[in-house]
Amino acid sequence: MSVRSLCLAILTFGDATGYEIRKESTEGRFSYFDDASYGSIYPALARLEADGKVTVREEQQHGKPARKVYSITEAGRDEFLASLCEPQAPDTFKSPFLLIAMYASDLGPDVIRRALDRRKQQILAELGKMQEFGYDDPRTGERWINEYGIACMKLTLAYLEEHGDDLINIAKGADKAAPVAAE
Structure with missing residues (x-):
């Protein structure tokens, strides 16, 4: 699974920030599928936005910089579901x-x-x-x-x-x- 698909998968459950996507991919329900670092999540989100697969809005926070919240578009949902129909890579296990x-x-x-x-x-x-x-x-x-x-x-x-x-x-x-x- 690509980081792009992982971001889309997480966003199918609701809007999220890059931080929330990272947390969900390392500690949450998506931690069993693939690894994603901040260094790969944010570029993937930028490409997804440029491709019209997600939208982003800024939310102001009191005493903090505005945070970017990402939402999946219908085109993003379609791409994600299509990616699940492709043959999957073998599972990996490292110990x-x-x-x-x-x-x-x-x-x-x-x-x-x-x-x-x-x-x-x-x-x-x-x-x-x-x-x-x-x-x-x-x-x-x-x-x-x-x-x-x-x-x-x-x-x-x-x-x-x-x-x-x-x-x-x-x-x-x-x-x-x-x-x-x-x-």
Whole structure:
């Protein structure tokens, strides 16, 4: 998904500032789809405005500079929906934890135990966030994707619980040569 499409997707839920788009893409309901930095959001919004896909208005704020609020146009909505009909790119998954696991035999069991515990805590925190989401309309795809995400997180957690000792055992071979790791 391009940053352009991500901006349009977020704007289908209502008007937003660039800051709000960034927050929604990093912490909100759109944080599971793609990453977008301020350095990519604002140029995308400028191009979308120039192309007639969004409009922008300035809202005055007391004691602060005016803020720009973006709204999607019908042409923007049409472009966004058309982009969803194109073949999607493969999902990407990046995990610093998996890099640690890859080198378990070089790190020792204490490092691996801590990494497993941190990863489990991260998953539990993410599950908590996902389980807090509410839905105005339970028939939407948003509910389905949240339930899909919860299922994936629960499966990951179960795998770590059931097979974490296997990784610790791999690391035990490195116990004597393990480097001192910083917390």
